[in-house]
Amino acid sequence: MRCRGWYDKVVYKLHYYHDGQAVRYFHSSANYTVLQARASDSGRYQCSGTMRIPVESVPMFSAKVAVTVQELFQAPVLRVMGPGETRGAGHRxxxxxxxxxxxxxxxxxxxQFAFYKYSRPVRRFDWGAEYTVPEPEVEELESYWCEAATATRSVRKRSPWLQLPGRGSPLDLASTTAPAPQAAASAPGNKPLSFRKPPVSRSVPSVTLVPNATSAGLQLPAGNAPTAGPPVCAAPTPLEQSAGALKPDVDLLLREMQLLKGLLSRVVLELKDPQALPEHRGTPETPTSHLAVSSGNPETSAVGS
Structure with missing residues (x-):
């Protein structure tokens, strides 16, 4: 852009404005150039300055000029070409x-176009927009991206990482799962460390949700349906082991409670009717602090209310 004075007189204390904001100052007449014009550089431009006619005037402003910056080309996208799209035959x-x-x-x-694998260029800028990946490197297709630029490199844009097609596409790459990246510490000491984009695994089988179906609403992929097989013996769980270990203690406790109930019944009966138990008139039993357990079931007597 150029700010001109009357009869091309020199403009002093020159300011350029973009949408009302000052963007550049010059002591005297000079052009304002946007080196890398983008769509955000669109807007209304204006300049202001003074002229010496014959003495320096007050600052004067020019009319506003609308400038529209259009995108030369869109950001590129890298994709895999199908068998019918490639030129010639015998592509390996x-x-x-x-x-x-x-x-x-x-x-x-x-x-012009350039192709990269991770951060390493595999083909520098050339007029061809296609690149053939060698067979040994097909498993790492997700690590590729490309760049488009003008011949002077004044405008250059890069693509995102390559997005592989899914199963059922003309080029089935699901079997070419990229290996896990090596740790940076394993790199030799005389080589620079490099970082790679982590691959996305595609080996997980898909599960289809069937609407308006029964309670078995998930269908497994073909060939992976579960089949009935012979029962498998499994070791008892800790809960089952603890239950089996407590069973003898519970039986012992039940027998002791039955014996205690029988003894209490006999004591209550003797207190109510001392003549009912003549066998106890001799030497009365002395209660002890513990109960003896017999192998049989103790006899109990009913206590009337």
């Missing part, structure tokens, strides 16, 4: 394509 490996779209008014602008 997987063909990747870096796709973008130029603005309709700049559709004839030539673009």
């Amino acid at each position: 490996g997987v063909v990747l394509r870096c796709e973008t779209r130029l603005h309709q008014q700049k559709s004839d602008t030539p673009l």
